[in-house]
Amino acid sequence: MSVQHGTTALLVLLLVWLLVDYVYFQNETRKLFAATQKIEKQKLDINAEWARLQIERSTLVANNRIEQVAREQLDMKLPEEEQIMVITR
């Protein structure tokens, strides 16, 4: 075998390896892209969930609800003027 034959064989091997490599990474890119898409979607879902929870929370802590619960369920009331004592030091 001459040197020329050897070089050709080497280049052909390199070419085949590069082609396989290309396909492999192309596939890898697609997979990673799909993963980012999924995470993006999750991010949207989590954001939506966060907004929902914020709304739910603000409904629960709404001042009129708190006042109602305090007055009716817990039987609380604002102290009368005479009931307030101020401790002076």
Next chain:
Amino acid sequence: MRKSQHKPVNISLRIAIVMAFLLCCFVVVVVRAFSIQVRGAEFYQSQGEKRHVREVEIPVSRGSIYDRNGEPLALSTAMVSVGIVPGQLLDQFSKVEQLAEVLDLDADELKQIITSRKDKKFLYIKRRITPMLAESVQALNMEGVVFRTEFKRYYPAGEILANVVGFTDVDDVGQEGLERTYDNWLTGTSGKKTVVKDLLGQVVADIDVDELEAAKPGKDLHLSIDRRLQYAAYVELKKAVYQHQATSGSAVVLDVKTGEILAMVNQPSFNPNGNKETNDGLRNRSVTDIYEPGSVMKPFAVVAALESAEYTPQSVVNTSPGEYEVDGFVIHDFRDYGELSLVDILVKSSNIGVAKLVLGLGKEHLWDVYHRFGFGQSSGSGFMGESTGYLPHHSRWRTADHAALSRGYNLSVTTLQLAAAYGTFANQGRYRSPTFIKGNVNEDKAIIDPMIASQLTDMLSHVVNDTEGHKAFIPNYSVAGKTGTARIAENGGYSDNYISSFVGFSPVNSPRLVVAVSVNNPRGEDYYGGLVAAPVFSEIMKTGLRLLNVPADQLNRTLVDTSVQDAGVNDG
């Protein structure tokens, strides 16, 4: 080798024919290639890309609005809007029926829309449905049904803040209130990016990593409003407006030190999460509605008198006999008060007293004082639709106008202007423009001598203290303020309808809060500011001082219990 029996063949002719045929074919190919590659390149390229490369919009949400403690006041939640491409639905009417059922639409109507607008490329059939409902629509797996992410605005505080925060329209554009004022700040810019889609319409790759136009989400807005105080103020105002059968009312709470608007409430209001058909409640009356304020202007007339250096708070003015004619108009007092000091003029709210004070001064001076306190000008709050009120120029005053202006007629103000002006007394004579934004403190500027401001503060504290059972009284705290009861001008004259108001601040020695209350047209038995507006002031101020942990400065001695310390000593 055998010789041919046939005629000799003309080889060169055959070659020529074949060559000519091949040449023709070649020319046809070249021409066709030319027409596709060069002449039609653009068309084919775009057609190809249309099937692969798409520009997609990246939706962004509008910024949220929070109160000063981070409580949400306006939030955007992601919703799904459903649209259709009518042309693609013409041959699947059975599925259209299912679609209509899921979306709670009328099936026949939907079919009719599809047939009548079959040339339309896209139209919404239902906007802003919950993501859950959208999933059941997606489950129908219909061609020609398109989903887009849109945001729905939700206002957790509801009616208590509705006309201050305002609302957005169906396209997320601010229509009223702060939503409109700060629309640019709140609005995001939706981005665009180029992606490759496969045959099923799934995105398989981002082409342009840098994105054609980056998405910029809207920025959040942190208001100076304190939702707790806002609620308390709203409840009190609503109660008073209901109790006195008033047509409307407003109340404003300002932080003296920063000019921040801690609460701003109006009646009537509306539910910002429902449909907004009640036009009446949409306005933020505290800043848009102007009225002749009446007696609450008297302290500013007294400022003019004190600035002239001809008067001190103890100077005496004779108001007998309770009637006083100016330029053909007769000014009345409630009764004949006799000789009154400047302090008592404010305490008794003597119309004759202030008229006599200002008539001795130049018109220009009174105008200048009112002008310095911000009347007739925008308060600088930046609220869209804010009214400047009205203060006529002194060159147009007749003597009767001069006297009328001293007791708060012939000019119009907003409730916010009154609050900011009284804030000047509380802030050592320095006027500060109010703000709706937390921490966005406007520069204050000295507009009157601090000495006069403290004299006025003292005089105004007498207004509440010297009157037994004054409705603006707050236990354990000192209060300075002034009532107002003004007739409403109608059809060129004054009617029997009133605006009752009270403006004041507390504690007197180191003021923290200014509260201005105005109740429009109370139709019950009471209409005096002292009976209608002062109790509202008192309740709002009480809650405000408690929420801000302001130490009591006027402890009722009998309430001070020192026995806790004593008990320890005795037991030991």
